Amino acid sequence: MSSVAQPVILVVARDPRVRAAIVAELERRYAADYGIEQADDDAAAATRIDDIAARGAHLALILADRAGDVDGRSLFARARTRFPDVRRGRLIEWGQWGDAAVRDEILSLMGAGELEYYVIRPWHSPDEYFHRTITEFLLEWERSIGLRPREVAVIGRAGLPRTHELRSLLARGGVPHEWLEPETDAARTRLAAAGVGEVPDRPIVVMLDGRVLRDPGNAELAEAYGLTTSLGDDPSADVVVVGAGPGGLAAGVYAASEGLEVLIVERESIGGQAGSSSLIRNYLGFSRGISGSELAQRAYQQAWVFGARFAHAREAVAMEAGESGFVVHVAPEDAIRCRAIVLATGVSYRRLDVAGLEAFEGAGVYYGASAMEAQWMVGRPVFVIGGGNSAGQAALHLARYAASVTLLVRGSGLAESMSQYLIDQLAAQGVEVRTRVEVVGGGGDGVLERIRLRDRDTGVEVDEACGGCSCSSARRRGPAGFPRASSAIVGGTCSRAPT
Incomplete structure (x- = not known):
């Protein structure tokens, strides 16, 4: 943390007494690790957000007593534009959730994807209910930004699919980790500390206790961070x-x-x-x-x-x-x-059966859109394939990072396959939706750089610049020898075991 500017919690409130009370409560609990800053109106808050970005700090959380209007956009939207991972809370008084205007504003902001939730301002000290909300926000932010040292390091080249696969397994397993390119000084330092002198061709995983796993199998990696992979000593259940x-x-x-x-x-x-x-x-x-x-x-x-x-x-x-x-x-x-x-x-994601794209899986073509994939797509034009809820969630998440997000749908619309709240959020976030279109090709030099799209009605094909493609179209799955089912029960009665 010494080389990184202290992350910031920004409080925006018009009433000076209210603002002072909130700032004091935050400073008592978080001042050692976060800068607590304040502003009294929308314009001052926008200036403060720009200043935080200019000095290279992170805005972890913004708490504001109204949505505001900064160049036609809410203050929360302005904060998210500069800091994609920032958490945003609408400050309210206790009981104000019953005020129709406040309720409508909060629901509208959440529906547009501009707000995480409301925060009841502290009215005594210490106010542990207030701090529970703040701590949850900061934990979510810390997990998404990856600012602090991690227990596990994955050292592998970005365009190597196995690097992505190992990172995905760790992320989905809830294991915080950092990723380092092998040729960087940070990677060389980490490798030297682990007793590895050469720059690896295949990914290496360095555990918290110093163990070095060279391109480990999935089961080996799971065992390394404490998961059981055996069926145990008892051959029955x-x-x-x-x-x-x-x-x-x-x-x-x-x-x-x-x-x-x-x-x-x-x-x-x-x-x-x-x-x-x-x-x-x-x-x-x-x-x-x-x-x-x-x-x-x-x-x-x-x-x-x-x-x-x-x-x-x-x-x-x-x-x-x-x-x-x-x-x-x-x-x-x-x-x-x-x-x-x-x-x-x-279900599992339907794999793209497109010649030329298989080689880019994990190097521009991804199945799903976790924080890991999103950070790869910062500033790039991105396409999401699919028309269901998973595709909608992926598109909204990627819209925080990518230069543009386009949802590609083979059918004629979204209403039959996607929840309405997601459809509304996609429109609010400016995600383009193209219907009756399919991916038929693509390519790039080591990583995905372009895809080819075909209009299903006219047959016309066009090439589009593409910095990332998230495939979120699902199908039922089932292991060999098992019926395909999203959920099924096979067998007779299981009575309660003796206690």
């Missing part, structure tokens, strides 16, 4: 859950909480497709929304504390019925007996 997306994790929580022996098998990352979503707003219980990886990690911990077992980075490949239940075969050579199977195989 009451319930085997295939898939650890939201559905599989929920099944694990409910079954394990009833005292059943549960094993959850996941071939990729906890959270499944949802784990790569930047923000999920329509999941019960999370009013401000939650990232897919954070939701998955909370569900994983909940299942774990109830005693569910996990086999990470392992693939269930077949099942068979026997006289006393079922046998699930797990590659390469393991098997486990159980009385019931929950198939929560969910």
Whole structure:
């Protein structure tokens, strides 16, 4: 942190007494790590935001008592333009959520993607409810910006698909990490400290304790940060859950909480497709929304504390019925007996069947749009393929970073496949939507630089400059030997295990 300007929390409030009270409360708790700055109106706040950017600092959080108007845009939109990862809170008085004008403003701002949530100003000290909200905002910001030192370092070339794959596994597993290009001074210093003298051709992962993993397999990487990849000593369970997306994790929580022996098998990352979503707003219980990886990690911990077992980075490949239940075969050579199977195989992204683009997977072509992919696309023209909610979430997330975002839809519209709140936000954020179009080609020198689009009605093809392509069109999936299903239960009754 010594070489990086102190990040800033900016308070904008017209009433000087209110502003002073909020600033004092923030300074008591956060002044050691954040600069607490203030402004009394929209123009002063806009100037302050520009000044923070000019001196190379980060704006972590802006709290304002109104949306304001700066050159026809809200103050919150102005802050997001200069600082894509900033968190934004609308300050309100206690009980003001019942004021129709305030309510409508907050809902309008959130609907347009310009605001995270409201913040009730502190009315006593210490106000721990206020600080809980602030701390959550700052934690979200810190995770997205990657400013502070990380437990794990991935050292690998940007255009190497395996570099992206390792980073994706860590990100979706909730493991904070930093990424370094091998030829940089920072990478050489990190490698020397780990006892590695040469610049690697393949990615290297350096763990917090100094262990060096040279292009590790997925299971090896999972084991390195403390996840279990074996089926355990007991070759049986009451319930085997295939898939650890939201559905599989929920099944694990409910079954394990009833005292059943549960094993959850996941071939990729906890959270499944949802784990790569930047923000999920329509999941019960999370009013401000939650990232897919954070939701998955909370569900994983909940299942774990109830005693569910996990086999990470392992693939269930077949099942068979026997006289006393079922046998699930797990590659390469393991098997486990159980009385019931929950198939929560969910969906996976439909792969682009386009000649010339396979080589750019992980080097410009991505499936999903986490913070990791978004940071790669800063200042670039980006295309998102798909017309469902995942595509809409990806487009909104990337719009914070990219020079432009265009949503490509094979069908004639979005209404049948996307939630209305996402459609409204896409329009508010200026995301272009092109319908009846498909990707038929592309290319580049090491990384994706262009794609070719075909109009499905006229057949006309055009080349477009492209700095990144996120594919968010999903299909049902299922391991070999299993029926395709987003969620299904196979088996008879599982009674409560003895306690």
